[in-house]
Amino acid sequence: MLLLExxxxxxxxxxxxxxxxxxxxDVDGYAGHHSLPVISEMLTTAVRSFMxxxxxxxxxxxxxxxxxxxxxxxxxxxxxxxxxxxxQVRPNAGELGGGALMVYESQDSRQPRPSSITDLGGxxxxxxxxxxxxxxxxxxxxHGLTISGQYLSPRELTFWFQSEAERDSxxxxxxxxxxxxxxxxxxxxDQPEPEPEPEPEPEPEPEP
Numbered sequence: 001m002l003l004l005e006x007x008x009x010x011x012x013x014x015x016x017x018x019x020x021x022x023x024x025x026d027v028d029g030y031a032g033h034h035s036l037p038v039i040s041e042m043l044t045t046a047v048r049s050f051m052x053x054x055x056x057x058x059x060x061x062x063x064x065x066x067x068x069x070x071x072x073x074x075x076x077x078x079x080x081x082x083x084x085x086x087x088q089v090r091p092n093a094g095e096l097g098g099g100a101l102m103v104y105e106s107q108d109s110r111q112p113r114p115s116s117i118t119d120l121g122g123x124x125x126x127x128x129x130x131x132x133x134x135x136x137x138x139x140x141x142x143h144g145l146t147i148s149g150q151y152l153s154p155r156e157l158t159f160w161f162q163s164e165a166e167r168d169s170x171x172x173x174x175x176x177x178x179x180x181x182x183x184x185x186x187x188x189x190d191q192p193e194p195e196p197e198p199e200p201e202p203e204p205e206p207e208p
Contacts, residue, residue, distance in 0.1 A: 066088070066089035066091060066099075066173055066183050066184075067087075067166075067169045067170050067173055068086070068087060069086070069087060069166060070084050070085065070086055070087070070107075071084070071085060071159040071160060071161050071167075072084055072138065072142070072159065072160040072161075073085050073103070073115065073157070073158070073159050074158070076114075076115065080135065081135075082136050085103050085104065085113065085115075085159075086104040086105070086106055086107045087101060087102070087103055087104075087159060087170070088101070088104070089101055089102075089170065089173050089174065089177070089183060090102050091173075091177060091182065091183040097176070097179070097180040097181045097182055098119070099120055099177040099183060100116065100117055100118045100120060100177075101116065101117045101120060101147065101170075101174065102116045102118075103115045103116045103117075115157060117149070117152060117157065120147075120149075120174055120177040120178045121177075121178060121180065122149060122150065122151075123147050123148060123149040123152070123178045124147070124148045124178070125145065125146070125147055125148075125171055125174050125175055125178070126144075126145075126146040126148065127143070127144065127145060127146075127167065127171065128143075128144040128146065129141055129142065129144060129164070130142050130144065130160075133160065136160070138162065140162060142160045142161070142162065143160065143161045143162070143163065143164045143166075143167040144158050144159070144160050144161075144167070145159045145160075145161065145167050145170055145171070146158040146159075147159075147174065
């Protein structure tokens with residue numbers, strides 16, 4: 001566990017160093033490539049998944065910004081072509097909960113695509129994985145994130161990630177926004193129910 005924490009500290013220092021930050025705005029646009037902010041978010045998620053709340057006196061690092069990055073999505077047109085789209089979780093402004101999952105052609109695009117989910121309220125999140133996907137020629141296991149909602153059109157949208165950690169970084173924020181909470185609200189830890197106190201023994205009746 002100490003080695004894991006030390007490794008994370010070292011990586012975090014490197015990601016914050018200016019010399020380690022390539023000035024390539026579209027680095028996330030290539031399959032299998034991730035920019036430093038995305039890598040940092042993935043590592044944060046991985047560390048949290050390995051560390052239980054009581055495993056260390058060091059506080060667990062929380063994500064500092066809503067997740068964003070590239071994922072594969074199949075088109076809804078009759079051609080069903082695959083596209084590598086830029087996703088961005090966008091919470092509502094202020095103290096209100098809820099928010100959206102915006103989908104863009106690329107990181108530099110300003111016009112959201114029709115597959116954007118402008119209101120995540122009441123949506124359900126499912127996770128899956130597949131060794132191969134019809135029509136998608138990307139090597140390795142793919143990790144899917146399906147969002148289902150009564151008012152979505154179509155009712156389900158699935159996004160595929162090459163990294164399980166990157167996929168998982170979207171799950172809790174979307175679940176929080178779906179329930180009307182802040183995107184980064186920590187998951188509640190189930191506390192064991194207290195055992196009932198034993199009933200007092202009845203006092204002996206006095207002798208006549």
